[in-house]
Amino acid sequence: MKSESAKDVHKLIAWAKLWQAGFIILGVLSLLVGIVTLVALLADMFIKGGPLISWRFFTSFPSRNAEEAGILSAWVGSLLVMFVTALAAIPLGIASGIYLEEYARKNWIADLIEINVANLAGVPSIIYGLLALGLFVYAFHLGDTVLTAGLTLAILVLPVVIVTTREAIRAVPSSIREASYALGSSKWQTIRSHVLPYGMGGILTGVIVALSRAIGETAPLITIGALTFIAFLPDSPVQSQFPYISFAWLMSPFTVLPIQMFNWVSRPQPEFQLNAAAAGVVLVGMTLLVNGLAIYLRYQFRKGIKW
Secondary structure (H helix, E strand, C coil): CCCHHHHHHHHHHHHHHHHHHHHHHHHHHHHHHHHHHHHHHHHHHHHHHHHHHHHHHHHHCCCCCCCCCCCCCCCCCHHHHHHHHHHHHHHHHHHHHHHHHHHHHCCCCHHHHHHHHHHHHCCHHHHHHHHHHHHHHHHCCCCHHHHHHHHHHHHHHHHHHHHHHHHCCCCCCHHHHHHHHHCCCCCCHHHHHHHHHHHHHHHHHHHHHHHHHCCCCCCCHCCCCCCCCCCCCCCCCCCCCCCEEHHHHHCCCCCCHHHHHHHCCCCCCHHHHHHHHHHHHHHHHHHHHHHHHHHHHHHHHHHHHCC
């Protein structure tokens, strides 16, 4: 009887190992399919659009002639919109995450807020565009401006920043808090001097994900009235006269790279398709640049922390 039961156990273990190996193979194959597809699409885009990237392409406005068309207004608009988005979403998202994790009472209200924040992270972006259209454009009369676009994308990515901030703070060992309290630090001093520095790596990871999503969004910006063709730039934030700083650019019309790409792709001429591919290469480069900066900052924060 003992030998038969031992054989049954060995069979179960063998079947479990077989299923585990099969699941690993299936997971690797699924991962390879996604990676190969992504690499193929990026390679095709770089092959078609790479030769068109030049200084003229960056410094020219859109045109009815594909040979003369550029992305000056689009990439400037993308930078300005992302600047407003970062200024609005990052401080508010981090502050909200700190409050919900460290200060809010653990009751049904906090649970309800947590559930809603998590659900908002999965809401389609077009819904945020409709919300911004009713709130910022019609209620606050901000119009189809850079400020409206930045606030729209900030609302879009705010749940991501809040959720990742909470997770990063929650991952900080409680012993660090207890040691700080033992030395006489207040709650805010503990959070500012210990919890945030140790959790900043995870927080910046959430910021990377949020900004990467925001820079490629098109639907909410079209909903609020972003222009598909614009041949001028917003007012400069820096002026030669006092007070040397201008905020008039916040109320300027705008366009962004994804919308410019959408405009070119919708045209039947193959030359505009190549221009769209070149704009896609620039958009990928801008995304990698933003991500690289955030990753560098995260590395510096982690490097400065000694466990």
